[in-house]
Amino acid sequence: MKRFGIILAIFMVVVIVGCSVSSSKDNTNDDKKENTNATDDQQEEKSEQQELIIADQEIAASLDPVEPLTSSYLRNIGAAEALFKVNAKGEVEPSLAESAEEINDTTWEINLRTEASFWSGEAIDADAVIASLERSKSLDLQAEPFLNELSFTKVDDYTIQVETEHAKQPVPLNLSYYQTVIHNADKSYEDIDSMDLSGMYKVTSFSPAQKMELELNENYWGETPSIPKIVHEQISDAQTRALSVLSGSSDIAIKVPVTSLTQFAESDEAETISAPPANTQTIYLNLDQPQFENEKVRQALSWGLNREELVELGAEGQSTPVTTWLASNPTYEEAKNAVYPEYDPDKAEALLDEAGWGKDAEGTRSKDGETLTVKLMTWGDDQALGETIQNQWTQIGVQVEVQHGDYNLIQTARESGEWDASIEAWSTFGDEHALLTGQFSPDGSGNYGGYNDEQTNQLLDDLAEITDPQARRELALQINERVAEQAPVISLYPRPQLTAVSTKLNGFEAHFRQFEHTVHAGLSFGTE
Amino acid sequence: MLKKIINFKKSTSFIAGIILLCILFILIFGASIISPLDPVEQNAAERLQKPSLEHPLGTDRFGRDILTRTLYGGQNTLISSVVALSVALLIGLFVGLVAGLFHGTLLDAVLMRIIDVLLAFPFMVLAMIVAGLFGTSLFHLLIVVAAVWWVSFARLARSIALQVKSETSFAAAQILGASHLTLILKELLPKAAGPVLVFATFELGTLILSISALSFLGLGSQPPSPEWGSMLADGRDHFMQTPHILLGPSLFVILTVLAFNLIGEGLRDRLDPYEKFE
Numbered sequence: 001m002k003r004f005g006i007i008l009a010i011f012m013v014v015v016i017v018g019c020s021v022s023s024s025k026d027n028t029n030d031d032k033k034e035n036t037n038a039t040d041d042q043q044e045e046k047s048e049q050q051e052l053i054i055a056d057q058e059i060a061a062s063l064d065p066v067e068p069l070t071s072s073y074l075r076n077i078g079a080a081e082a083l084f085k086v087n088a089k090g091e092v093e094p095s096l097a098e099s100a101e102e103i104n105d106t107t108w109e110i111n112l113r114t115e116a117s118f119w120s121g122e123a124i125d126a127d128a129v130i131a132s133l134e135r136s137k138s139l140d141l142q143a144e145p146f147l148n149e150l151s152f153t154k155v156d157d158y159t160i161q162v163e164t165e166h167a168k169q170p171v172p173l174n175l176s177y178y179q180t181v182i183h184n185a186d187k188s189y190e191d192i193d194s195m196d197l198s199g200m201y202k203v204t205s206f207s208p209a210q211k212m213e214l215e216l217n218e219n220y221w222g223e224t225p226s227i228p229k230i231v232h233e234q235i236s237d238a239q240t241r242a243l244s245v246l247s248g249s250s251d252i253a254i255k256v257p258v259t260s261l262t263q264f265a266e267s268d269e270a271e272t273i274s275a276p277p278a279n280t281q282t283i284y285l286n287l288d289q290p291q292f293e294n295e296k297v298r299q300a301l302s303w304g305l306n307r308e309e310l311v312e313l314g315a316e317g318q319s320t321p322v323t324t325w326l327a328s329n330p331t332y333e334e335a336k337n338a339v340y341p342e343y344d345p346d347k348a349e350a351l352l353d354e355a356g357w358g359k360d361a362e363g364t365r366s367k368d369g370e371t372l373t374v375k376l377m378t379w380g381d382d383q384a385l386g387e388t389i390q391n392q393w394t395q396i397g398v399q400v401e402v403q404h405g406d407y408n409l410i411q412t413a414r415e416s417g418e419w420d421a422s423i424e425a426w427s428t429f430g431d432e433h434a435l436l437t438g439q440f441s442p443d444g445s446g447n448y449g450g451y452n453d454e455q456t457n458q459l460l461d462d463l464a465e466i467t468d469p470q471a472r473r474e475l476a477l478q479i480n481e482r483v484a485e486q487a488p489v490i491s492l493y494p495r496p497q498l499t500a501v502s503t504k505l506n507g508f509e510a511h512f513r514q515f516e517h518t519v520h521a522g523l524s525f526g527t528e
Numbered sequence: 529m530l531k532k533i534i535n536f537k538k539s540t541s542f543i544a545g546i547i548l549l550c551i552l553f554i555l556i557f558g559a560s561i562i563s564p565l566d567p568v569e570q571n572a573a574e575r576l577q578k579p580s581l582e583h584p585l586g587t588d589r590f591g592r593d594i595l596t597r598t599l600y601g602g603q604n605t606l607i608s609s610v611v612a613l614s615v616a617l618l619i620g621l622f623v624g625l626v627a628g629l630f631h632g633t634l635l636d637a638v639l640m641r642i643i644d645v646l647l648a649f650p651f652m653v654l655a656m657i658v659a660g661l662f663g664t665s666l667f668h669l670l671i672v673v674a675a676v677w678w679v680s681f682a683r684l685a686r687s688i689a690l691q692v693k694s695e696t697s698f699a700a701a702q703i704l705g706a707s708h709l710t711l712i713l714k715e716l717l718p719k720a721a722g723p724v725l726v727f728a729t730f731e732l733g734t735l736i737l738s739i740s741a742l743s744f745l746g747l748g749s750q751p752p753s754p755e756w757g758s759m760l761a762d763g764r765d766h767f768m769q770t771p772h773i774l775l776g777p778s779l780f781v782i783l784t785v786l787a788f789n790l791i792g793e794g795l796r797d798r799l800d801p802y803e804k805f806e
Contacts, residue, residue, distance in 0.1 A: 239764050259589075259765040309572045313590055384589060387751045391570045391590070402751050403663065 049504070049525040051229035054518060055241045055250040057380060058407070059234040061209045064189035065181050065197070066139040068411070072178040076254075077232045078225070078519035079199040079214055080183065083110060083129065084176035088275070088511045090429065092172045096124060096182050096198060105167035105467065110175075112158040116221040118184045118196045126154040131185035133175075141445045143179035145438030149464075150174065166464035170431045177430070178516045200521060201230050210234055223521040230519060238381050245270040245500040252508070252518060253500040257381055258316035261498070270502050274318075275510035277497045278429035280328040281319075281385070283376070283490040285421050287449045291372055292420075296355040298487035301374075302340050304348035304396040305389065311493050314385030318496040324484040325439065326476065328494035329428040335477055339484040348396045357397070365397035373399040377422040379407045385423065385492070414448055422448070425495040427513065432476035433463045440483050451488035542794020548787040552780070556606060559599035567592065567600040568752040576770050585776040588759075589766055598776035601754035606784070608670055608749075609736045615674040617728050620681025625716045627682065628689020629708060640686075643679045651676050651738065659747045666755070669739065669748040677735065681724055688720040729792035733785040740781055756781050 054077060058069070065071040065080060074080035083097040094100070098111045116124045130152045137147040149165035162171050174180070183189075184196035192203045200222065201214035214230040233250065235241045241253040242260035246267055256264075256272060264272045285292045285301075292298055307321030320336075322328055327335040349359070357365040357372045365372040374393065378386035383404040390400040403409070413419035426446050428435060438444045441460050442452040459479045466472045484491065499518075501508045506524045511517035555562060571591035579586045585594040627639040655672045662668050692698050698715050706714070742748045743757030751758070756777040763773035 257765055259769070262769050312572050313570065313575065383751075387590065388570065390752060391568070404746055404751075405664070409660075 050227070051231055052227045052252070052505070052519070052523060052525075053231045053233065053250040055233050055235045055244045055253040057234070057236060057238065057241065057255045059209060059212055059232050060206075062189070063192065063195045063203070063206060065183045066136055066143075068140075068142060071140075071181040072516050073212075073232070074197065074199070075178045075181055075516045076518045077212070077214060077230050078201040079203055080178075080181040080197045081199055082176055082178065082180045082182060083112075084172045085517075086173070086176050086429075086513065088509055088517075090512070092170075092176055094172075095176075096129075097172075097175070100172045102171075103161075106164045106169075108162040108164070108171040109155065110160050110162060110171075112160070113221055114158050116198060117219055118198050119202050119217055119219070120184065120187070120196045121219060122184060122196070124182060124198055125157045126160045127157075128184060129160060129182055130154060132182045133180060135183075135185040136180055140179055143177075144443070144445045145434045146174040146177045146180055166433070168467040169433070173431055174434060200225050201519070225519075225521040226524045242500055245502055248502070251502040251505050254515065254518065255381065256498050256500040258318045258496055258498060260500070261316070261318075264500060268503065270500050272498045272500050273508060273510045274496065274498050275512045275514055276330065277425075277494045278329050278512050279425040279427050279495055280322060280325050281315075281382075281423065281425045281492040281495040282325060283389070283421050283423055283492065284448045285488060285490070286417070286419050287451055287488055288417060289420050291370075291374070292449075294355045295486055296351040297357065297372075298490075299485070300348040300351035300355070300396065301393065301398070302348075302484075302487050302490045303344045303351065304398070305340075305392055305490065305492070306343040306345075307492055308343070309392070310385060310388050313388040314382070315493060315496050318498075319493040321493050322491050324480050325489060325491045326428055326432075326436075326480040327491065332428075332473075332477065332480070335480055338477075338481050345392075345396055352396065352398075359397045363394075363397055364399055371399055372397065373401065373420075375401045375403060375420040377410045377413060377419060378402060378404045379410055379423075382423050423492075424448075429512065432472060433460070436460060436463065436476060436479050436483075440479070440488070447488075449488050451483070451486075453482075453486060453488075456482055456486075539794040539797055541790045541797070545787045545790030545792075545794060548783060549791065552602070552784055552787060553606075556599050556602035556780075559596065559603065563593065563596040563599060565593045565596040567597045567754050570752075576766060576773070578770070579772055586770065586772045588762060588773060594759075594773065594776045597754035597759060598756070598780055601749075601756050601759055601777060602780055602784070604666065604749055604753060604755045605736060605739060605757075605781075608666055609732060609739055612670045612673040612677065612739070613728060613732055613735055615670075616677035617681055617724065619674070620678035621685050621717070621720065621724060623678065624682035624685025625689050625712050625720060628686040628693065628716065629711060631686075631690055631693070639682070643682055646676060646679045649676070652742070655742050655747050664747050664750060666743075666749045666753070669742055673735065673739065677731065680731070681727065684724055684727055685716075685720045688723060689716045692716055692719050726792060726795040729788055729795055733788035733792070736781065736785055736788070 060070045060073040062070050065074060071080055075082070081095050083095060084092050085095040087093050096113060096116055098113045100108055100110045102108055112124060112126065112129060118124060122128065133147060133152055136143040149169065150171065151163045153161045155161050164171060182198055187196040188194040192206050195203065200217050200220045202217045203212060204215050205213040211234065212232040216225065216228050235244060238255065238257040239260065242256040242263065244250040245253040246263060246269055248269060261272060264270060285298060287293070307323065311317060311319050311321055322336050323340040324335045324338050326332045352365055357367045359365050376386050376389060383402070386402040386404060390402050393400045410419070410422045426439065437460055439446045440451055440456055441447065442457065456479060459475060459482065463472065463475050463479065466475060483489070497514050499514055504525055506526070507522040509517070509520065569592065574587050574591035575589055577583055577587040583593050583595065585598065588594055588597065623639055627636045630636045654676060655669060658668050658672050692715060698711070701711060701715050739748060740757030740760070743755045744761045746758070746761065749755030749758050759777040760774055766773050
């Protein structure tokens with residue numbers, strides 16, 4: 001009994017100390033002042049820091065830029081570059097390309113930098129660039145929307161000509177996406193010794209999906225960075241990532257949870273930086289599943305979502321609801337509530353009744369003995385979102401099973417066809433035709449659910465031909481609304497992106513595509 | 529046996545454990561009376577509330593009452609742990625006694641090698657493999673637990689069976705022509721049951737911790753069903769903001785494991801003859 005008493009007493013002490021954390025927060029201002037001197041001392045130490053440690057939710061699992069997302073990670077940490085890049089204002093700038101000129105409606109001429117070379121020293125000339133882009137086009141499904149309608153020919157050693165299938169295609173923008181990073185197509189990407197990219201940092205060690213280390217590329221064509229070494233570490237748990245920056249174990253944590261905002265507000269060690277995202281958190285439905293064949297069921301699922309509550313519970317209130325896919329693009333703000341303007345569970349129930357899915361006494365819907373079920377797959381930080389959707393759909397009689405796990409599980413399920421619904425956020429920034437085709441044409445790489453609507457396809461073809469910006473915009477809005485009405489995907493809200501950055505790091509730039517724009521030559525440690 | 533049970537009155541550990549367990553059982557299985565709230569219904573307006581009269585342990589990120597979820601979660605954790613342990617115990621006893629009865633034969637060798645392999649295989653890894661192959665659910669987790677946990681019972685049962693086999697009563701039963709089944713049920717099982725049960729009581733505490741740990745990792749109970757481990761995982765994101773969020777599930781896990789360990793200790797004091805002399 002005595003032993004039990006001691007154990008209980010120890011536990012209670014731990015609990016009381018834990019609970020006192022929140023009350024002690026009020027006293028932190030005084031502590032902060034005292035800490036200022038200590039921080040000044042630390043600044044001196046930090047100015048000599050030799051490596052920038054970046055904690056990320058996921059890092060590359062492969063070295064080959066044509067593998068899914070690999071080029072995104074490589075670009076993010078300064079290892080890879082595309083011909084163009086998009087700056088934080090959304091403007092397209094030359095990168096490995098020196099300039100681009102529109103010769104006519106379907107032809108562009110791109111001049112390459114003569115001073116640029118791969119890590120191996122080989123020139124990044126017209127042949128190398130064309131070989132790289134052709135390799136991406138043939139091997140990377142995600143590159144399709146940006147490269148499929150372009151053909152490349154060599155004009156001279158450092159000039160290439162790009163022919164587009166349709167008039168007025170924004171070639172520099174297409175060639176700015178991470179899926180188009182330039183790599184030496186003649187090399188193998190099986191190991192770090194043979195891989196050959198062009199970025200300011202070279203990969204020196206790599207453990208797939210764990211850690212990648214990079215050092216300065218001495219032959220880099222552009223401005224030389226002041227930080228000699230980059231470490232890109234995978235820390236899957238969002239809260240651990242946030243704590244790694246708060247504790248000084250890392251300097252940047254990408255995608256920290258919105259729940260950690262209060263911790264950073266009270267910290268001198270790090271701060272959070274948020275850039276408005278141009279992506280839409282979307283539920284992709286597998287239209288091959290019998291329960292989703294009827295458009296009314298899909299519409300009911302969209303009407304049955306209280307997006308305000310989804311933002312509150314799934315994104316900690318750090319976003320705004322959107323009901324159509326294109327609406328997260330700042331230039332298409334009017335598309336925000338174009339369809340499903342408000343949460344209407346009654347309408348959702350009526351649509352399900354019309355579709356023949358009757359409700360039983362327990363509130364579950366079924367048809368011909370089959371229960372209306374949805375297996376919703378989530379990954380990353382979307383578990384809370386998944387649970388909120390589960391709760392809302394359950395209220396209209398849909399049984400939902402949330403499966404939260406690694407993104408690979410979703411990919412595997414998609415490949416096998418054994419999935420009902422999954423959540424993902426694709427970028428909505430860029431050329432309307434490329435974006436909408438990628439999402440909603442039958443061959444679109446982002447058309448996971450197999451949406452194939454004759455009228456939408458026709459509208460997409462029309463969009464490719466239109467050159468007048470206003471007419472193009474109106475048609476894009478029309479396609480966007482039609483898709484939302486047919487609901488092969490259900491749009492929720494722009495996924496908030498928070499990056500935690502150590503206060504000792506200077507030069508960090510918030511970018512609406514932060515996941516590929518973290519490292520640049522202007523980063524440095526120490527006092528400014 | 530009755531005499532032994534009466535003797536337990538003298539064991540403070542045992543009595544403390546039983547009292548604690550009874551209180552926990554009353555709270556957990558009386559959840560619907562103690563708290564009329566729904567453990568899964570979300571209420572965004574009441575999210576992350578501090579403890580109050582209405583919500584004694586506060587609310588979670590979805591506005592659900594933590595006390596209600598803790599109590600209902602206890603039902604999931606306890607029932608699943610007891611079911612998994614019972615299945616493992618039955619398999620372990622049967623395999624161990626059979627191996628002991630047929631000691632020195634090929635059957636014994638094969639069973640023991642299977643046990644060796646399973647003992648060497650990391651439990652967590654197996655749970656992850658099953659989750660990867662068949663998906664994550666509490667049922668799959670219980671299968672993994674039962675599939676792994678029986679081996680320790682089997683080893684103990686076998687060693688007791690080997691001891692019993694050297695006793696005169698066992699030899700007499702054999703000479704009188706008792707069948708293998710009779711030998712197991714009448715001679716081996718009664719003598720193995722006591723020590724194995726004591727061991728099982730200790731194991732139940734470990735099992736609750738393991739199931740909670742795997743649920744914490746997302747391999748067990750799936751949302752919105754409450755379970756102590758998954759509640760702790762859910763609470764991590766808001767722990768710094770609202771520390772009370774972890775109080776309910778962590779307190780109940782600790783007290784339940786403590787209760788089973790105290791009971792196990794009391795049982796060992798009374799039922800294990802060697803322990804008295806240590």
